[in-house]
Amino acid sequence: MHDFVRTPAAVVAALVLAVAAAATPAGAAPATPRWDHFGYDAENSSFNPHETVITPATVGRLKKKWSVELRSDQSCSSYGDPIVADGRVFISDYLGISAYATGNGAKLWSHDWVGSSNSPPSMAVADGVLVAGYTDCESMSDPNSGLIGLDVRTGKELWSGATAPLIIEIVIDKGVVVTAGSDIYNDTATVAVRVSDGKEAWRKEGRRIDVTSANGTVTGRDVNGTGTVAFDVTTGATRWTVTRNLSTGTASPAGDVFYGSSGDGDDLEAVSVRDGRVLWTAPDNDGVVAVDGTRVYCSDDNGIVALDSRTGKQLWRSDLPDHGALAATVAGGVVYTAGIALDATTGRVITGTPRLSFRSIVTGGVLYDSDNGTLTAYTVNG
Template structure:
């Protein structure tokens, strides 16, 4: 679990006069960090530390820099960004590239072994490594899955796995990386590896594990129901007869959000697998901030009460909602920004598209072959050249 460990605790006091009481100033902005595709191992798509781009300030977003991503004549796809250590990592049509988070300068690139090998990559940063899992996008029947680890400083490959399962999901937590998928014949497999050297830790044949870890607990389903495993040891934590495909977990790792056989959304206790509530409707594109659960529903996005599963609000959009992203009390979906509490459209926000993350007072966006950064005008964080570099 990352979210709780990331809470800033620095408050600066200024003495105004001799003998006067110290007066606290605003907390320093959190360093840019979004080191897993879904923000954290919980895959919550929620950044609890963002305090600069908020519902009150998002209308002042302005472009800071924009750079073109590498193109190639392949079946590869542009990925969403991952941010850590002052770098932005993104999948392009030729492989993976790293950019300076402050000014967009490219730092390194890693090419797929063959130019047409890499499908949409799953990425996470841990132990100084960018862990990447992907399938060959040329063939469904022969996906040639790959799991590699690149040095975040220069993109050198540090290790690779010889025979990983198809990369349907990937999660990195507690020094372990878990890959799970189902092949064209319907056979599922799950394997966990040690992040630092790629050594296999354990495997669960026949299980399909979701791409979220709740403080080191992962859950996988099969015909006989669902089992929860320790991501490091593979020890079984609990077992239930209900088939549950986990999609996300709460920031405090007490609840999984999962799809059941009826494609209902189920809030599942991480401790024992029991259900807290069940709600009909879409289950695959979920964000969770502990107060509400946000889910996409075609050209709409809705918020559910995290305690009861009851709908709090629903907002129709003019386009496909996509994956909801939550930070600073703002929900980003369908190219617009909404107030997370009320679902109202925030005025003045520039049109947004593609895949985005919000961290450290910067909105990073991968869209139509470009990587861009936006900051709040007048915040002191927007220094630097705006426009295409």
């Protein structure tokens, strides 16, 4: 299944259909529409492999299905990005979190913060629980963090859990929520709690994690040492260590490769999840914004670059207006980034799409876009 953060690549329409067919046996129901992490899954891939309706051939025919205004207030909070699960769209606003029906945008419930959130919370849905981690802004010099579990059907608070000294990173996978961070006194810890009841599962003092879990493996560092350690997300047990520094923000959808910056921050590395071995290096890439089984999508100055996921070789590059690819979503063979849509195979800009925001998500034939306090759902016309 997302995570504090916070992004998907795609394949041509025929391959998407093939993947969907392979994942769904004949006669079985299609996958329930979901985007239940900020980056789609615990791997933070930002790639939905199940989308077959909105494709390069149809994305230019999107029309508004419904639109709602999010709650606003005079506070230090801000609007977040939507996630989708159980027939609901969950999104943070200036007062807390609200849930809307995917079918018509009807508001189903709201949960208000105690105080205010300094930034949009990290949210994910697992096992019927909406998990949210946030940092308040009541004291800018010494903020506090909170971690809560809400019933996805009603918004009722089920638990509030123990956290790291200050939540900076969150990973949610295998029924466990892992939080990590350092407070202003340099107290540092990684703390894991169970999604089911919010009870502490394990704790590691002096450790910080990265924001992705590759099928249950998370990387991080000891603040008193050098190198990178990989550990089990459910138990905290060490799986392997390497002497070099690696910052992993994304993993392959299959959970077998980490992607992240090299120790000096100049290159992109693909690293084996099994043993930490470097598989390939791509120089002069700013950072991964999405991954699928075919391509790795990277921000590159004022553009976006697609690399071969097996070799790191550049496949295409597309210039983007004003800035590079700060985030991306890939579904149905379309890359959504910087407010535009690109063909995932060629990088060609697809015209006719509505004006989109910094971040859109696509699932179940619906594109959800949050822009300046308005949440809008789009579907294909005709």
